[in-house]
């Protein structure tokens with residue numbers, strides 16, 4: 063069972079932990095290409111996308127969705143990410159072209175890029191119910207631990223969250239992955255202490271993915287004393303549901319004089335989707351049609 067772009071859900075058979083493992087190489091590489099990201103912003107947005115997929119998978123059901131806003135007042139600005147319960151995610155950074163010097167060990171300086179003076183906000187949409195919003199302050203700006211703090215404070219879920227991205231020398235995504243290890247209510251305290259001691263000594267999950275892609279082997283690296291049982295696995299994807307029709311509706315929301323200006327001065331309009339970078343062209347004729355439809359309302 064190789065782990066090819068998959069989100070694997072597992073439990074330890076002693077009922078100590080619930081484990082989510084994520085191989086998100088193609089998610090992060092697709093985001094990089096869609097938004098023309100730098101090494102710094104590929105790593106920052108990549109971690110955000112991975113953490114959001116893990117969060118969505120652990121707290122959402124059915125048709126529920128969530129939107130994550132994260133802003134630490136750092137040079138990359140705010141991050142906005144949407145995910146559903148079925149492994150689909152999309153998102154962007156306010157300043158996707160920022161590139162900071164690497165740390166002495168060659169790693170991207172995520173905390174400096176994100177900043178730590180800010181918040182992580184999660185908005186959950188649940189069918190016909192009112193959306194539910196919860197906000198926590200950022201603790202490290204490293205993203206994984208910020209999501210773990212959110213889970214503890216807002217969802218009463220004690221967990222360890224690790225997300226990481228490894229780039230090659232050209233800035234392409236070599237590996238990207240994440241884990242979310244949730245402590246179950248009756249977990250043994252000795253096992254929790256052993257895990258807390260072990261996690262800081264391990265290489266990043268993306269580094270582990272360079273040598274092992276089998277989820278059971280990965281789980282064994284994280285939790286060597288715990289027998290693991292895989293419950294389910296699903297595909298994940300960076301994908302956007304935007305369409306030209308949707309942007310035609312947004313254009314119809316402009317005032318008639320603004321539309322006339324686009325027609326006479328710009329002879330058309332180009333609209334860019336923030337979430338996926340897709341570009342939609344509207345000719346002067348198409349804008350005329352939107353303007354005419356508006357007149358009928």
Ligand SMILES: [Zn+2]
Nearest residue numbers: 302304335338
């Ligand atoms: Zn889009």
